[in-house]
Amino acid sequence: MNWTDERxxxxxxxxxxxLSASQIAAQLGGVSRNAVIGKVHRLNLPGRAKAGGSASANRPASKRPAPAAPRAPSFAGRDTARPAARTVGANALKEDQDVNVAEPVKYTASGSVxxxxxRRLSLTDLTERTCKWPVGDPLTDDFHFCGCDAQDAxxxxxxHAKLAYQPVHERRRPAARAS
Known part of the structure; x- marks a missing residue:
């Protein structure tokens, strides 16, 4: 489709x-809404005029109440909520929603561990009979492996085997407490 001077x-x-880009495309015929929008941008046309006067004079006041200040989280056993913003539709309107904040799980260490x-072994020092549990950040010089005697197979x-291979009921227990 060619954009003639007349079009x-x-x-x-x-x-x-x-008029909207869709309405203009329908009246021009043989052109899509996106083609109209692209041409408007290439021509650097100003924003569309609103029917009935200037855009700022006729803009209706927002019907949403002012957003409330976020509440500080309380971890005393009750649900807490804080507003979360998300965009809605093509105009990216801001909508406040309450989001429940999860309570942190309290960890209690067992006294018999x-x-x-x-032994702080490097990767090249590991054998079939040494523990291959990584310790630390691999990007630092302090990174090493446990290196203690490994169990058979x-x-x-x-x-570290107790940490790596937890029974199913042990893995699900913290989740059950959280609900």
Whole structure:
């Protein structure tokens, strides 16, 4: 589709009258709404005029109440909520919604756990019989592997095997407490 001078002038006239891109495309014929929008941007036309006067004078007041200040989270066993913004539709309107904040899970350490002393082996020092539990950040020089004696047919020592292979009911227990 070619934009002739006549079609461009008609586009400018319809745009200044406040018609939508879809309405202009229908009146011009043989052109899509997106083509109209693209041409309007390439021509640097100002925003469409609203029917009945200036855009700012006729803009209705917002019907939404002013957003409330966010509440500070309270972890005393009750649900807390804070507003969360999200966009709606093509105009990206802001809509406030209450979002429940989850309580943090309280961890209680067992008193009978004995943590083995790491042998601090590098990757090249590991064998089939050493624990391959990684310790620290791999991007730092302090990174190492546990290196303690591994159990039969396990890549980990007894302590790290308990961490890695938890029974199903143990993994689900913290989730049940949270609800």
């Amino acid at each position: 461009v002038e008609r586009l400018k006239k319809l745009w200044s009258e406040g 004995v943590v083995p002393i790491s 396990s890549p980990y020592c007894k302590y």
